[in-house]
Amino acid sequence: MYSQDVSDNPVYTISTAASLLNISVHTLRMYEREGLILPFKKESHQRLYSDKDLERMRCIRKTISEDKIGIEGIRRILSLIPCWGILSCSKKDRQNCHAYSEYSKPCWMLNHKDNYCTSRDCRTCQVYSSFGNCKSIKDKLKEIIL
Numbered sequence: 001m002y003s004q005d006v007s008d009n010p011v012y013t014i015s016t017a018a019s020l021l022n023i024s025v026h027t028l029r030m031y032e033r034e035g036l037i038l039p040f041k042k043e044s045h046q047r048l049y050s051d052k053d054l055e056r057m058r059c060i061r062k063t064i065s066e067d068k069i070g071i072e073g074i075r076r077i078l079s080l081i082p083c084w085g086i087l088s089c090s091k092k093d094r095q096n097c098h099a100y101s102e103y104s105k106p107c108w109m110l111n112h113k114d115n116y117c118t119s120r121d122c123r124t125c126q127v128y129s130s131f132g133n134c135k136s137i138k139d140k141l142k143e144i145i146l
Ligand code: SF4
Pocket: 083, 087, 107, 108, 109, 112, 117, 120, 121, 122, 123, 125, 126, 127, 128
C-alpha cells in the first residue's frame, strides 16, 4: 500500500500537480492515456490529483529515468499484476475477464462487462492502489510470491 501518512484526497489541479512533479501538463496527460495513473475526475471532467497520485508519479518518473524502463515497459509490468488472485475472483469471473488473459494493458484499462469489476471504482481498488509506489510494488510482489 501507499505510505500511511500520504493523503489520497484529490486536491491538486493538473497544472499544480505537473508543477509539483516538475513535468509538463502534456506529460501528465500522456501518463493517464497510457494507463499509468487514474486521476480523480469531477463531474465536470476536471482532473484532480492527491499526494498519493504524486507519489505514484514520482515512482514512475524514477523508473523511467533511473531504471531506464520506458512507458510501454511499465504498462506491461502493470498488466502482469494478478488482480484475480488479489481480489479472489471466481473461476467464472476469470473466464469472463480480459485481465486474466490479456497482457498489454493493466486491468484498469480494460472494459469489464458482466464480471466482478464491472461497477468497481478502479482508483480506490486495492489492485490499483497496492501498486502505487516503488516500495509498495516490491512489498506486494513479495507478498504474492512468498
Ligand atoms: S476494479 Fe479495476 S483495478 Fe480493481 S481489479 Fe478490477 S479492473 Fe483492476
